[in-house]
Amino acid sequence: GAGVSQSPSNKVTEKGKDVELRCDPISGHTALYWYRQSLGQGLEFLIYFQGNSAPDKSGLPSDRFSAERTGGSVSTLTIQRTQQEDSAVYLCASSLAPVSEQYFGPGTRLTVT
Amino acid sequence: RKEVEQDPGPFNVPEGATVAFNCTYSNSASQSFFWYRQDCRKEPKLLMSVYSSGNEDGRFTAQLNRASQYISLLIRDSKLSDSATYLCVVKSGTASKLTFGTGTRLQVTL
Numbered sequence: 714g715a716g717v718s719q720s721p722s723n724k725v726t727e728k729g730k731d732v733e734l735r736c737d738p739i740s741g742h743t744a745l746y747w748y749r750q751s752l753g754q755g756l757e758f759l760i761y762f763q764g765n766s767a768p769d770k771s772g773l774p775s776d777r778f779s780a781e782r783t784g785g786s787v788s789t790l791t792i793q794r795t796q797q798e799d800s801a802v803y804l805c806a807s808s809l810a811p812v813s814e815q816y817f818g819p820g821t822r823l824t825v826t
Numbered sequence: 827r828k829e830v831e832q833d834p835g836p837f838n839v840p841e842g843a844t845v846a847f848n849c850t851y852s853n854s855a856s857q858s859f860f861w862y863r864q865d866c867r868k869e870p871k872l873l874m875s876v877y878s879s880g881n882e883d884g885r886f887t888a889q890l891n892r893a894s895q896y897i898s899l900l901i902r903d904s905k906l907s908d909s910a911t912y913l914c915v916v917k918s919g920t921a922s923k924l925t926f927g928t929g930t931r932l933q934v935t936l
Contacts, residue, residue, distance in 0.1 A: 744922060755830070755913070756870065756926040769923065804869060811922040817869035 715739065717818035719805050725824045726795055734790045734821045738807030745788050746808075746815060747780060751801040759803075762788065763811055795825045827852055832914050832927035839934055843904050847930045849914030850896045858917035859890055861899050863910045864929065870913055873899075904934045 718737045726732050738745050747759040758772040762782040773779070777795075782788040792799055802822050806815040832849045839845045851859075859876035874881065876888040876897050887900040897914055914927040 746923065748924075748926075753928070755928040756924075758923040758925065761923055763922065772923065808922075814872050815924065817871070819869050 717805055717807050717816055719803075719818040719821050721821060722819065723822045723824075725826060728797060728825055729794055731791065731793045732795055732823065734792075734803050734823070736788045736790070736805030736807075736818060738786065738788070738805070739809075739816060740786075742807035742809050742816075743785070744808045744811050744813075744815075745782055746806045747788070747790050748804045748806065749801040750804060750820075756804065759790070792823075795823075797825050799823060800825045828927075829853060829925045830914055830916050830927040832930045834928060834930060836931040836933050839904055839932070841904055841906060841934055841936055843934075844900065844902045845904055845932060846898055846900045847912055847914075847932075848896055848898050849927055849930075850894075851914075851916045851925075852895070853916070853918045854895060856895075856916045856918045859888075859897050860915040860917075860924070861886075861888060861897075862913040862915055862926075864913055865910050870926075873912070901932075904932075906934050906936070908932060909934045 720735045745762045748756040750756045760780045761769040777793045780790045802820040804820045805818045808815045861873040862870040863873045864870040876890045880889045885902045889898045911929040911931045913929045916925045
């Protein structure tokens, strides 16, 4: 079946612009996660959605970052006023339940110039 | 101190060799442990979970030492296709987020 999909696959933007990254989780998966991976760094947790519960936003690095998940399915990660240090690969993952295996999407490579 | 620490490598080994990676974690309350594999410019994929009693999956063996707070991965009879970065991953408490190490790069050569 279809895996986690993300769009766009690559995004180049100018410093100060806003960007939106999209994630389509596996159908039926109730849990959705956003991570980012910077060059030479491990994956860094950003935010977690589970069903209709309030999201765990503890990993968001600043108030320029926000995310929403509409209808318990698709999620959008928004970065406002992008900075060069935001350049990274942004990975989305979903799981059937919070304790289940997380399946990752191919990621969006964001470059801020 | 990082929550999850790994030797970044690279580990360069010939085909057929046995190679072992270690990983240490700082949160003694950590409950679940995993090894993920990440190929170059690809997303991470679960390789295996790590259980207290140790577990084996074909050529791969994972061990957990809670007292010393480290996890190991042993790969026997290395194949060229094993070349990748191996990520040590920890889940703590009731949180569902995963904490990743920076990964250990393995290069298997002819």
